[in-house]
Amino acid sequence: MKAAIFYTGKFGSTKKYAYWINERTNFPVFDLKKERPDPSDYDLLILGSSIISMRPTIKKWLKAHWPAIKNKPVLLFTVSGTEPGHPDLQKWVLNSLSAEILDRVHYVPLRGRLRLEELPWWLRSMMKFAARVEKDPDVKKRMSEGFDYMDKTGVEPILDWIDDTIEKEHLEVGEPQLAW
Ligand SMILES: Cc1cc2nc3c(=O)[nH]c(=O)nc-3n(C[C@H](O)[C@H](O)[C@H](O)COP(=O)(O)O)c2cc1C
DSSP: OOEEEEEEOSSSHHHHHHHHHHHHHOOOEEETTTOOOOGGGOSEEEEEEEEETTEETTHHHHHHHHHHHTTSOEEEEEEESSOTTOHHHHHHHHHHSOHHHHHHSEEEEEEOEEOGGGSOHHHHHHHHHHHHHOOSHHHHHHHHHOEEOOOGGGGHHHHHHHHHHHHHTTOOOOSOOOOO
16 A cells, blocks of 8 residues: 655645654655655545645645545645634635535644744735734734644544554555655
């Protein structure tokens, strides 16, 4: 069985979750902004995506490669400021990905991190402005102060799904794969 982790992120938190999964599985990790792996080479796929401006950053890649992976076991995790289960998050994901994709992938929402001091000045200014006009006090606070919800235990449900899927699909676990 060949499995891999594919991710898109901007500021490092989706990458961090991808490598936490890699630490426990040895599945290779691909940064889709830098590499063009062929997803049809893999039997099981873990996709990671940050949520930026109400959209999963993996949207374009996932739509383009969906025909090649739609019959394989696929897990999608998103990394956002908004908490898992929040209706806004569900709405953004549903609006960006088709109902067919959401029906087939196993979806795990996770929370990330925002360090305002790491943003380029222009984005920090935009964030400040957006925070000023934001009505929801929780969102306003996150935008104006940043946040850190990174949690290594967040990957546990993903690891459980991987174990269950390997067993259910009778996938052969071969030699550990090199992680690069
Ligand atoms: C420009 C920008 C826009 C963002 N937009 C959203 C958003 O619409 N909804 C949300 O829940 N989080 C939003 N976030 C928070 C990110 O989802 C969060 O910081 C996540 O951890 C980023 O992942 P990354 O570090 O892999 O890029 C935004 C962050 C930035 C910097």
